Amino acid sequence: MKGFSLNQATTKYWSLDELVSGCVSVGVSAVGLWREEVTAFGTEKAASLVRDQGLTVSSLCRGGFFHDENWYDENRRAIEQAANLGTDTLVLVSGGLPGSSRDLDSARRHVGDAIGALVPDALAAGVRLAIEPLHPMFCSDRCVVSTLDQALHLASPYPASAVGVVIDTYHLWWDDTVWDGIARAGAEGRIAAFQLADWITPLPSGVLLGRGLPGTGAIDMKRFASAVRETGFDGFVEVEVFHEEVWSRPGASVLAEAIAGYEAAVA
Protein backbone atom coordinates (compact mmCIF):
# COMPACT_ATOMS: atom_id res chain seq x y z
CA MET A 1 0.00 0.00 0.00
CA LYS A 2 1.23 3.46 -0.84
CA GLY A 3 0.42 5.19 2.42
CA PHE A 4 -2.04 7.57 3.96
CA SER A 5 -4.41 9.87 2.13
CA LEU A 6 -6.69 12.43 3.74
CA ASN A 7 -10.17 12.49 2.30
CA GLN A 8 -11.35 16.06 2.17
CA ALA A 9 -14.68 15.21 3.83
CA THR A 10 -12.85 14.46 7.09
CA THR A 11 -11.78 18.08 7.51
CA LYS A 12 -14.87 19.53 5.92
CA TYR A 13 -14.33 23.11 7.06
CA TRP A 14 -10.80 23.34 5.74
CA SER A 15 -10.64 25.21 2.44
CA LEU A 16 -8.77 23.46 -0.35
CA ASP A 17 -5.78 25.74 0.32
CA GLU A 18 -5.82 24.78 3.98
CA LEU A 19 -6.21 21.11 3.13
CA VAL A 20 -3.21 21.15 0.82
CA SER A 21 -0.94 23.15 3.11
CA GLY A 22 -2.09 21.14 6.14
CA CYS A 23 -1.20 17.89 4.40
CA VAL A 24 2.10 19.10 2.95
CA SER A 25 3.24 20.48 6.30
CA VAL A 26 3.05 17.03 7.92
CA GLY A 27 4.35 15.03 4.97
CA VAL A 28 1.03 13.64 3.74
CA SER A 29 1.34 12.96 0.03
CA ALA A 30 -2.23 12.31 -1.11
CA VAL A 31 -5.76 13.65 -0.74
CA GLY A 32 -9.19 12.43 -1.71
CA LEU A 33 -11.35 15.22 -3.11
CA TRP A 34 -15.07 15.92 -3.53
CA ARG A 35 -16.64 17.30 -6.66
CA GLU A 36 -18.67 20.06 -5.06
CA GLU A 37 -15.68 21.57 -3.25
CA VAL A 38 -13.42 21.21 -6.28
CA THR A 39 -15.99 22.82 -8.56
CA ALA A 40 -16.50 25.72 -6.15
CA PHE A 41 -12.72 26.25 -5.97
CA GLY A 42 -12.25 25.81 -9.72
CA THR A 43 -11.15 22.47 -11.14
CA GLU A 44 -8.11 23.75 -13.05
CA LYS A 45 -6.99 25.83 -10.10
CA ALA A 46 -7.40 22.84 -7.77
CA ALA A 47 -5.47 20.62 -10.18
CA SER A 48 -2.61 23.12 -10.35
CA LEU A 49 -2.56 23.56 -6.59
CA VAL A 50 -2.25 19.87 -5.76
CA ARG A 51 0.19 19.24 -8.64
CA ASP A 52 2.42 22.16 -7.67
CA GLN A 53 2.52 20.92 -4.09
CA GLY A 54 3.41 17.41 -5.19
CA LEU A 55 0.20 15.85 -3.93
CA THR A 56 -1.53 12.86 -5.50
CA VAL A 57 -5.32 12.90 -5.76
CA SER A 58 -6.17 9.40 -4.62
CA SER A 59 -9.84 9.62 -5.59
CA LEU A 60 -12.66 11.94 -6.53
CA CYS A 61 -16.06 11.59 -4.81
CA ARG A 62 -18.53 11.20 -6.33
CA GLY A 63 -20.31 10.08 -9.44
CA GLY A 64 -23.37 7.88 -9.35
CA PHE A 65 -26.96 8.67 -8.34
CA PHE A 66 -27.99 6.81 -11.44
CA HIS A 67 -31.70 7.32 -10.94
CA ASP A 68 -31.43 11.09 -11.28
CA GLU A 69 -32.78 12.35 -14.56
CA ASN A 70 -29.46 13.80 -15.71
CA TRP A 71 -27.29 10.91 -14.52
CA TYR A 72 -25.55 10.33 -17.81
CA ASP A 73 -24.36 13.88 -18.43
CA GLU A 74 -23.54 14.40 -14.78
CA ASN A 75 -21.39 11.27 -14.64
CA ARG A 76 -19.60 12.18 -17.86
CA ARG A 77 -18.76 15.53 -16.29
CA ALA A 78 -17.53 13.71 -13.18
CA ILE A 79 -15.25 11.49 -15.27
CA GLU A 80 -13.87 14.53 -17.06
CA GLN A 81 -13.31 16.32 -13.76
CA ALA A 82 -11.47 13.32 -12.34
CA ALA A 83 -9.21 13.23 -15.39
CA ASN A 84 -8.57 16.97 -15.10
CA LEU A 85 -7.56 16.52 -11.46
CA GLY A 86 -5.16 13.77 -12.42
CA THR A 87 -6.85 11.01 -10.44
CA ASP A 88 -7.60 7.59 -11.87
CA THR A 89 -10.46 6.85 -9.46
CA LEU A 90 -14.02 8.16 -9.50
CA VAL A 91 -16.04 6.88 -6.54
CA LEU A 92 -19.65 6.02 -7.39
CA VAL A 93 -22.49 6.34 -4.90
CA SER A 94 -25.15 4.66 -6.93
CA GLY A 95 -28.33 6.20 -5.52
CA GLY A 96 -31.33 4.72 -3.72
CA LEU A 97 -34.70 3.52 -4.92
CA PRO A 98 -36.13 5.84 -7.56
CA GLY A 99 -39.29 7.72 -6.59
CA SER A 100 -41.71 5.49 -4.73
CA SER A 101 -40.38 2.29 -6.29
CA ARG A 102 -39.95 -0.81 -4.13
CA ASP A 103 -38.22 -2.78 -6.87
CA LEU A 104 -34.67 -3.22 -5.61
CA ASP A 105 -33.71 -5.78 -8.24
CA SER A 106 -34.66 -3.40 -11.01
CA ALA A 107 -32.87 -0.49 -9.34
CA ARG A 108 -29.72 -2.58 -9.04
CA ARG A 109 -29.94 -3.70 -12.66
CA HIS A 110 -30.25 -0.08 -13.74
CA VAL A 111 -27.07 0.76 -11.81
CA GLY A 112 -25.25 -1.96 -13.72
CA ASP A 113 -26.61 -0.74 -17.04
CA ALA A 114 -25.70 2.85 -16.28
CA ILE A 115 -22.16 1.91 -15.35
CA GLY A 116 -21.89 -0.04 -18.58
CA ALA A 117 -22.98 3.01 -20.53
CA LEU A 118 -20.18 5.01 -18.92
CA VAL A 119 -17.41 2.46 -19.47
CA PRO A 120 -16.30 3.85 -22.85
CA ASP A 121 -15.99 7.35 -21.37
CA ALA A 122 -14.09 6.01 -18.39
CA LEU A 123 -11.66 4.04 -20.56
CA ALA A 124 -11.12 6.99 -22.87
CA ALA A 125 -10.38 9.26 -19.90
CA GLY A 126 -8.20 6.76 -18.04
CA VAL A 127 -10.50 7.01 -15.03
CA ARG A 128 -11.76 3.95 -13.22
CA LEU A 129 -15.36 3.83 -12.04
CA ALA A 130 -15.22 2.66 -8.41
CA ILE A 131 -18.50 1.17 -7.21
CA GLU A 132 -18.90 1.84 -3.51
CA PRO A 133 -21.17 -0.50 -1.58
CA LEU A 134 -22.81 1.58 1.14
CA HIS A 135 -24.06 0.26 4.47
CA PRO A 136 -27.52 -1.35 4.13
CA MET A 137 -28.99 1.46 6.22
CA PHE A 138 -28.52 3.69 3.14
CA CYS A 139 -30.22 1.27 0.75
CA SER A 140 -33.47 3.13 0.18
CA ASP A 141 -32.24 6.70 -0.12
CA ARG A 142 -28.58 6.75 -1.07
CA CYS A 143 -27.22 3.53 -2.53
CA VAL A 144 -28.91 0.29 -3.55
CA VAL A 145 -25.51 -1.39 -3.71
CA SER A 146 -25.25 -2.73 -0.16
CA THR A 147 -22.55 -5.40 -0.16
CA LEU A 148 -19.15 -6.01 -1.70
CA ASP A 149 -20.59 -9.08 -3.41
CA GLN A 150 -23.18 -6.92 -5.15
CA ALA A 151 -20.55 -4.41 -6.21
CA LEU A 152 -18.34 -7.16 -7.64
CA HIS A 153 -21.32 -8.64 -9.44
CA LEU A 154 -22.15 -5.27 -11.00
CA ALA A 155 -18.52 -4.75 -12.01
CA SER A 156 -18.07 -8.23 -13.45
CA PRO A 157 -19.18 -7.61 -17.07
CA TYR A 158 -16.59 -4.86 -17.53
CA PRO A 159 -12.80 -4.76 -17.62
CA ALA A 160 -11.12 -4.22 -14.25
CA SER A 161 -9.32 -1.24 -15.75
CA ALA A 162 -12.69 0.45 -16.25
CA VAL A 163 -14.75 -0.65 -13.24
CA GLY A 164 -13.54 -1.36 -9.72
CA VAL A 165 -14.91 -1.35 -6.20
CA VAL A 166 -14.35 0.65 -3.02
CA ILE A 167 -13.56 -1.12 0.25
CA ASP A 168 -14.80 1.18 3.02
CA THR A 169 -14.60 -0.30 6.50
CA TYR A 170 -17.61 1.68 7.72
CA HIS A 171 -19.95 0.17 5.16
CA LEU A 172 -18.70 -3.41 5.16
CA TRP A 173 -17.50 -4.34 8.64
CA TRP A 174 -20.65 -6.22 9.73
CA ASP A 175 -20.51 -8.63 6.76
CA ASP A 176 -19.00 -12.03 7.52
CA THR A 177 -18.53 -12.67 3.80
CA VAL A 178 -16.44 -9.51 3.29
CA TRP A 179 -13.09 -11.29 3.76
CA ASP A 180 -13.78 -13.63 0.88
CA GLY A 181 -15.04 -10.65 -1.10
CA ILE A 182 -11.86 -8.64 -0.49
CA ALA A 183 -9.71 -11.58 -1.60
CA ARG A 184 -11.83 -12.00 -4.71
CA ALA A 185 -11.80 -8.26 -5.47
CA GLY A 186 -8.02 -8.31 -5.16
CA ALA A 187 -7.63 -11.38 -7.37
CA GLU A 188 -9.78 -9.68 -10.00
CA GLY A 189 -7.71 -6.48 -9.72
CA ARG A 190 -10.80 -4.51 -8.81
CA ILE A 191 -9.87 -2.75 -5.57
CA ALA A 192 -9.92 0.87 -6.66
CA ALA A 193 -9.96 2.52 -3.25
CA PHE A 194 -9.60 1.57 0.40
CA GLN A 195 -11.16 3.87 2.96
CA LEU A 196 -11.13 3.83 6.76
CA ALA A 197 -13.84 5.09 9.09
CA ASP A 198 -15.02 3.60 12.36
CA TRP A 199 -18.46 2.55 13.60
CA ILE A 200 -19.63 4.45 16.66
CA THR A 201 -23.01 4.54 18.38
CA PRO A 202 -25.53 5.93 18.97
CA LEU A 203 -26.12 6.88 15.34
CA PRO A 204 -27.31 10.45 14.83
CA SER A 205 -30.60 11.38 13.22
CA GLY A 206 -30.36 10.76 9.47
CA VAL A 207 -27.33 8.51 10.16
CA LEU A 208 -25.09 10.14 7.54
CA LEU A 209 -22.82 11.97 9.96
CA GLY A 210 -22.19 9.16 12.42
CA ARG A 211 -18.69 8.00 11.51
CA GLY A 212 -15.75 7.88 13.88
CA LEU A 213 -12.05 8.34 13.23
CA PRO A 214 -10.29 4.98 12.84
CA GLY A 215 -9.66 3.42 16.23
CA THR A 216 -12.56 5.10 18.03
CA GLY A 217 -15.21 2.46 17.31
CA ALA A 218 -16.19 -1.16 16.86
CA ILE A 219 -14.35 -2.06 13.66
CA ASP A 220 -11.30 -4.31 13.51
CA MET A 221 -9.24 -1.96 11.32
CA LYS A 222 -6.13 -4.13 11.44
CA ARG A 223 -8.00 -7.07 9.98
CA PHE A 224 -9.26 -4.93 7.11
CA ALA A 225 -5.81 -3.47 6.44
CA SER A 226 -4.27 -6.94 6.46
CA ALA A 227 -6.90 -8.37 4.17
CA VAL A 228 -6.52 -5.55 1.66
CA ARG A 229 -2.70 -5.59 1.87
CA GLU A 230 -2.65 -9.34 1.25
CA THR A 231 -4.33 -8.82 -2.11
CA GLY A 232 -1.33 -6.79 -3.24
CA PHE A 233 -3.34 -3.56 -3.32
CA ASP A 234 -0.93 -0.76 -4.13
CA GLY A 235 -3.10 2.31 -3.68
CA PHE A 236 -3.45 4.84 -0.89
CA VAL A 237 -5.45 4.27 2.27
CA GLU A 238 -7.92 7.12 2.68
CA VAL A 239 -9.38 8.18 5.98
CA GLU A 240 -12.88 9.45 5.28
CA VAL A 241 -14.99 10.46 8.26
CA PHE A 242 -18.21 12.48 8.40
CA HIS A 243 -19.06 13.73 11.87
CA GLU A 244 -20.08 17.14 13.18
CA GLU A 245 -17.92 16.80 16.28
CA VAL A 246 -14.87 15.88 14.17
CA TRP A 247 -15.61 18.76 11.80
CA SER A 248 -15.83 21.21 14.68
CA ARG A 249 -12.24 20.53 15.71
CA PRO A 250 -9.12 22.19 14.24
CA GLY A 251 -8.18 20.47 10.98
CA ALA A 252 -4.57 19.85 11.99
CA SER A 253 -5.69 17.99 15.11
CA VAL A 254 -8.14 15.86 13.13
CA LEU A 255 -5.45 15.12 10.55
CA ALA A 256 -3.02 14.03 13.26
CA GLU A 257 -5.61 11.69 14.74
CA ALA A 258 -6.51 10.34 11.31
CA ILE A 259 -2.85 9.54 10.64
CA ALA A 260 -2.50 7.88 14.03
CA GLY A 261 -5.59 5.76 13.31
CA TYR A 262 -4.21 4.81 9.92
CA GLU A 263 -0.84 3.87 11.42
CA ALA A 264 -2.44 1.72 14.10
CA ALA A 265 -4.48 -0.04 11.42
CA VAL A 266 -1.61 -0.79 9.05
CA ALA A 267 1.01 -1.47 11.74
Next chain:
Amino acid sequence: MKGFSLNQATTKYWSLDELVSGCVSVGVSAVGLWREEVTAFGTEKAASLVRDQGLTVSSLCRGGFFHDENWYDENRRAIEQAANLGTDTLVLVSGGLPGSSRDLDSARRHVGDAIGALVPDALAAGVRLAIEPLHPMFCSDRCVVSTLDQALHLASPYPASAVGVVIDTYHLWWDDTVWDGIARAGAEGRIAAFQLADWITPLPSGVLLGRGLPGTGAIDMKRFASAVRETGFDGFVEVEVFHEEVWSRPGASVLAEAIAGYEAAVA
Protein backbone atom coordinates in the same frame (compact mmCIF):
# COMPACT_ATOMS: atom_id res chain seq x y z
CA MET B 1 -50.24 -18.83 6.85
CA LYS B 2 -52.58 -18.61 9.80
CA GLY B 3 -53.39 -14.94 9.67
CA PHE B 4 -52.61 -11.66 11.34
CA SER B 5 -51.04 -11.20 14.76
CA LEU B 6 -50.50 -7.89 16.50
CA ASN B 7 -47.13 -7.58 18.14
CA GLN B 8 -47.56 -5.72 21.39
CA ALA B 9 -44.69 -3.35 20.63
CA THR B 10 -46.76 -1.78 17.83
CA THR B 11 -49.31 -0.39 20.28
CA LYS B 12 -46.83 0.20 23.06
CA TYR B 13 -49.07 2.37 25.22
CA TRP B 14 -51.95 -0.09 25.24
CA SER B 15 -52.08 -2.04 28.48
CA LEU B 16 -52.31 -5.79 28.11
CA ASP B 17 -56.04 -5.58 28.89
CA GLU B 18 -56.50 -2.98 26.16
CA LEU B 19 -54.40 -5.03 23.73
CA VAL B 20 -56.49 -8.14 24.28
CA SER B 21 -59.87 -6.40 24.14
CA GLY B 22 -58.75 -4.29 21.16
CA CYS B 23 -57.75 -7.42 19.25
CA VAL B 24 -60.80 -9.47 20.21
CA SER B 25 -63.18 -6.67 19.25
CA VAL B 26 -61.96 -6.70 15.64
CA GLY B 27 -61.53 -10.45 15.31
CA VAL B 28 -57.75 -10.63 15.62
CA SER B 29 -56.87 -14.05 17.00
CA ALA B 30 -53.18 -13.74 17.94
CA VAL B 31 -50.76 -11.40 19.66
CA GLY B 32 -46.99 -11.27 20.03
CA LEU B 33 -45.96 -10.34 23.56
CA TRP B 34 -42.88 -8.84 25.25
CA ARG B 35 -41.34 -10.14 28.42
CA GLU B 36 -41.10 -6.87 30.28
CA GLU B 37 -44.78 -6.03 29.81
CA VAL B 38 -45.89 -9.57 30.60
CA THR B 39 -43.75 -9.67 33.75
CA ALA B 40 -45.12 -6.33 34.93
CA PHE B 41 -48.68 -7.55 34.34
CA GLY B 42 -48.01 -10.96 35.87
CA THR B 43 -47.23 -13.94 33.67
CA GLU B 44 -49.97 -16.23 35.01
CA LYS B 45 -52.52 -13.44 34.84
CA ALA B 46 -51.48 -12.64 31.26
CA ALA B 47 -51.65 -16.31 30.30
CA SER B 48 -55.17 -16.59 31.73
CA LEU B 49 -56.31 -13.39 30.05
CA VAL B 50 -55.23 -14.39 26.55
CA ARG B 51 -56.41 -17.98 26.99
CA ASP B 52 -59.82 -16.92 28.32
CA GLN B 53 -60.25 -14.57 25.36
CA GLY B 54 -59.29 -17.30 22.90
CA LEU B 55 -56.13 -15.57 21.71
CA THR B 56 -52.98 -17.35 20.57
CA VAL B 57 -49.63 -15.96 21.66
CA SER B 58 -47.69 -16.12 18.41
CA SER B 59 -44.32 -15.29 20.00
CA LEU B 60 -42.60 -13.92 23.05
CA CYS B 61 -39.89 -11.26 22.66
CA ARG B 62 -37.19 -11.60 23.75
CA GLY B 63 -34.44 -13.84 24.94
CA GLY B 64 -30.86 -13.38 23.84
CA PHE B 65 -28.28 -10.73 24.80
CA PHE B 66 -25.86 -13.58 25.22
CA HIS B 67 -22.95 -11.42 26.25
CA ASP B 68 -24.67 -10.24 29.42
CA GLU B 69 -23.23 -11.81 32.53
CA ASN B 70 -26.47 -13.55 33.51
CA TRP B 71 -27.46 -14.68 30.02
CA TYR B 72 -27.95 -18.33 30.89
CA ASP B 73 -30.32 -17.87 33.82
CA GLU B 74 -32.12 -15.04 32.09
CA ASN B 75 -32.75 -17.11 28.96
CA ARG B 76 -33.91 -20.09 30.98
CA ARG B 77 -36.41 -17.79 32.65
CA ALA B 78 -37.49 -16.53 29.22
CA ILE B 79 -38.06 -20.09 27.99
CA GLU B 80 -40.11 -20.85 31.08
CA GLN B 81 -42.13 -17.68 30.64
CA ALA B 82 -42.84 -18.54 27.00
CA ALA B 83 -44.05 -21.99 28.02
CA ASN B 84 -46.25 -20.49 30.73
CA LEU B 85 -47.80 -18.14 28.19
CA GLY B 86 -48.53 -21.06 25.89
CA THR B 87 -46.39 -19.87 23.01
CA ASP B 88 -43.96 -22.16 21.19
CA THR B 89 -41.71 -19.30 19.98
CA LEU B 90 -39.13 -17.31 21.91
CA VAL B 91 -37.53 -14.59 19.76
CA LEU B 92 -33.80 -14.11 20.39
CA VAL B 93 -32.05 -10.78 20.00
CA SER B 94 -28.52 -12.01 20.38
CA GLY B 95 -26.72 -8.90 21.62
CA GLY B 96 -23.91 -6.79 20.17
CA LEU B 97 -20.16 -6.85 20.66
CA PRO B 98 -19.24 -7.44 24.30
CA GLY B 99 -17.50 -4.53 26.06
CA SER B 100 -14.89 -2.95 23.85
CA SER B 101 -14.34 -6.08 21.76
CA ARG B 102 -13.94 -5.80 18.00
CA ASP B 103 -13.97 -9.55 17.46
CA LEU B 104 -17.21 -10.18 15.58
CA ASP B 105 -16.34 -13.77 14.69
CA SER B 106 -15.85 -14.64 18.33
CA ALA B 107 -19.03 -12.85 19.36
CA ARG B 108 -20.98 -14.77 16.74
CA ARG B 109 -19.46 -18.07 17.84
CA HIS B 110 -20.46 -17.33 21.41
CA VAL B 111 -24.05 -16.75 20.29
CA GLY B 112 -24.05 -20.18 18.67
CA ASP B 113 -22.57 -21.82 21.78
CA ALA B 114 -25.04 -20.08 24.05
CA ILE B 115 -27.99 -21.20 21.94
CA GLY B 116 -26.62 -24.73 22.02
CA ALA B 117 -26.47 -24.59 25.81
CA LEU B 118 -30.17 -23.64 25.89
CA VAL B 119 -31.39 -26.30 23.45
CA PRO B 120 -32.12 -28.94 26.14
CA ASP B 121 -34.20 -26.42 28.09
CA ALA B 122 -36.04 -25.36 24.96
CA LEU B 123 -36.82 -28.94 23.95
CA ALA B 124 -37.97 -29.82 27.46
CA ALA B 125 -40.29 -26.79 27.51
CA GLY B 126 -41.59 -27.22 23.96
CA VAL B 127 -40.41 -23.72 23.10
CA ARG B 128 -38.45 -22.99 19.95
CA LEU B 129 -35.54 -20.56 20.09
CA ALA B 130 -36.04 -18.18 17.16
CA ILE B 131 -32.82 -16.46 16.10
CA GLU B 132 -33.64 -13.01 14.74
CA PRO B 133 -31.14 -11.46 12.38
CA LEU B 134 -31.22 -7.71 12.99
CA HIS B 135 -30.37 -5.05 10.43
CA PRO B 136 -26.59 -4.54 10.15
CA MET B 137 -26.98 -1.06 11.66
CA PHE B 138 -27.58 -2.83 15.00
CA CYS B 139 -24.52 -5.06 14.73
CA SER B 140 -22.30 -3.39 17.33
CA ASP B 141 -24.80 -2.67 20.07
CA ARG B 142 -27.80 -4.94 19.74
CA CYS B 143 -27.30 -8.04 17.60
CA VAL B 144 -24.21 -9.50 15.93
CA VAL B 145 -26.47 -11.74 13.83
CA SER B 146 -26.98 -9.52 10.79
CA THR B 147 -28.23 -11.76 7.98
CA LEU B 148 -30.57 -14.67 7.49
CA ASP B 149 -27.61 -16.73 6.28
CA GLN B 150 -25.83 -16.15 9.57
CA ALA B 151 -28.94 -17.08 11.54
CA LEU B 152 -29.37 -20.29 9.55
CA HIS B 153 -25.70 -21.12 10.04
CA LEU B 154 -26.02 -20.64 13.80
CA ALA B 155 -29.19 -22.76 13.88
CA SER B 156 -27.78 -25.56 11.73
CA PRO B 157 -26.20 -27.76 14.44
CA TYR B 158 -29.51 -28.09 16.30
CA PRO B 159 -32.85 -29.71 15.51
CA ALA B 160 -35.34 -27.45 13.75
CA SER B 161 -37.82 -28.20 16.51
CA ALA B 162 -35.46 -26.50 18.97
CA VAL B 163 -33.91 -23.66 16.95
CA GLY B 164 -35.53 -21.61 14.20
CA VAL B 165 -35.16 -18.17 12.66
CA VAL B 166 -37.24 -15.00 12.43
CA ILE B 167 -37.98 -13.42 9.06
CA ASP B 168 -38.52 -9.71 9.73
CA THR B 169 -38.90 -7.58 6.62
CA TYR B 170 -37.38 -4.52 8.29
CA HIS B 171 -34.10 -6.24 9.00
CA LEU B 172 -33.69 -8.25 5.81
CA TRP B 173 -35.19 -6.30 2.91
CA TRP B 174 -31.92 -4.88 1.56
CA ASP B 175 -30.30 -8.34 1.16
CA ASP B 176 -30.40 -9.77 -2.36
CA THR B 177 -29.65 -13.23 -0.99
CA VAL B 178 -32.67 -13.23 1.33
CA TRP B 179 -34.97 -14.97 -1.17
CA ASP B 180 -32.70 -17.99 -1.34
CA GLY B 181 -32.39 -17.82 2.42
CA ILE B 182 -36.15 -17.84 2.96
CA ALA B 183 -36.52 -20.84 0.66
CA ARG B 184 -33.75 -22.65 2.52
CA ALA B 185 -35.16 -21.73 5.93
CA GLY B 186 -38.53 -23.09 4.80
CA ALA B 187 -37.05 -26.31 3.43
CA GLU B 188 -35.26 -26.84 6.73
CA GLY B 189 -38.47 -26.17 8.67
CA ARG B 190 -36.81 -23.31 10.51
CA ILE B 191 -39.15 -20.35 9.98
CA ALA B 192 -40.35 -19.75 13.52
CA ALA B 193 -41.81 -16.27 13.02
CA PHE B 194 -42.62 -13.86 10.21
CA GLN B 195 -42.83 -10.17 11.07
CA LEU B 196 -43.75 -7.13 9.00
CA ALA B 197 -42.45 -3.59 9.42
CA ASP B 198 -41.56 -1.07 6.75
CA TRP B 199 -38.42 0.95 6.06
CA ILE B 200 -38.93 4.69 6.25
CA THR B 201 -36.42 7.53 6.21
CA PRO B 202 -34.93 9.64 7.64
CA LEU B 203 -33.93 7.34 10.47
CA PRO B 204 -34.27 8.90 13.92
CA SER B 205 -31.38 9.36 16.33
CA GLY B 206 -30.43 5.97 17.76
CA VAL B 207 -32.30 4.31 14.84
CA LEU B 208 -34.33 1.94 17.04
CA LEU B 209 -37.66 3.70 16.69
CA GLY B 210 -37.63 4.26 12.93
CA ARG B 211 -40.00 1.59 11.64
CA GLY B 212 -43.08 2.23 9.57
CA LEU B 213 -46.36 0.34 9.42
CA PRO B 214 -46.41 -2.10 6.48
CA GLY B 215 -47.12 -0.26 3.25
CA THR B 216 -45.71 3.11 4.34
CA GLY B 217 -42.13 2.55 3.21
CA ALA B 218 -39.63 1.10 0.76
CA ILE B 219 -40.10 -2.62 1.31
CA ASP B 220 -41.79 -4.96 -1.17
CA MET B 221 -44.07 -6.61 1.41
CA LYS B 222 -45.91 -8.71 -1.15
CA ARG B 223 -42.69 -10.33 -2.30
CA PHE B 224 -41.79 -11.24 1.28
CA ALA B 225 -45.27 -12.62 1.99
CA SER B 226 -45.18 -14.69 -1.21
CA ALA B 227 -41.71 -16.03 -0.50
CA VAL B 228 -42.64 -17.06 3.04
CA ARG B 229 -46.00 -18.50 1.98
CA GLU B 230 -44.34 -20.57 -0.75
CA THR B 231 -42.26 -22.37 1.87
CA GLY B 232 -45.48 -23.71 3.41
CA PHE B 233 -45.06 -21.61 6.55
CA ASP B 234 -48.15 -22.12 8.68
CA GLY B 235 -47.63 -19.57 11.44
CA PHE B 236 -49.05 -16.13 12.06
CA VAL B 237 -47.83 -12.96 10.41
CA GLU B 238 -46.95 -10.42 13.08
CA VAL B 239 -46.90 -6.71 12.51
CA GLU B 240 -44.19 -5.29 14.76
CA VAL B 241 -43.47 -1.57 14.48
CA PHE B 242 -41.55 0.72 16.83
CA HIS B 243 -42.14 4.39 16.17
CA GLU B 244 -43.00 7.28 18.49
CA GLU B 245 -45.48 8.74 16.04
CA VAL B 246 -47.27 5.39 15.69
CA TRP B 247 -47.27 4.94 19.47
CA SER B 248 -48.79 8.39 19.97
CA ARG B 249 -51.91 7.45 17.99
CA PRO B 250 -54.98 5.63 19.36
CA GLY B 251 -54.28 1.90 19.49
CA ALA B 252 -57.43 0.94 17.58
CA SER B 253 -56.43 3.17 14.68
CA VAL B 254 -52.91 1.72 14.61
CA LEU B 255 -54.34 -1.80 14.74
CA ALA B 256 -56.65 -1.07 11.83
CA GLU B 257 -53.76 0.25 9.76
CA ALA B 258 -51.59 -2.71 10.74
CA ILE B 259 -54.30 -5.11 9.57
CA ALA B 260 -54.71 -3.19 6.30
CA GLY B 261 -50.95 -3.35 5.74
CA TYR B 262 -50.95 -7.07 6.44
CA GLU B 263 -53.88 -7.65 4.08
CA ALA B 264 -52.22 -5.69 1.28
CA ALA B 265 -49.06 -7.75 1.76
CA VAL B 266 -50.69 -11.17 1.75
CA ALA B 267 -53.34 -10.38 -0.86
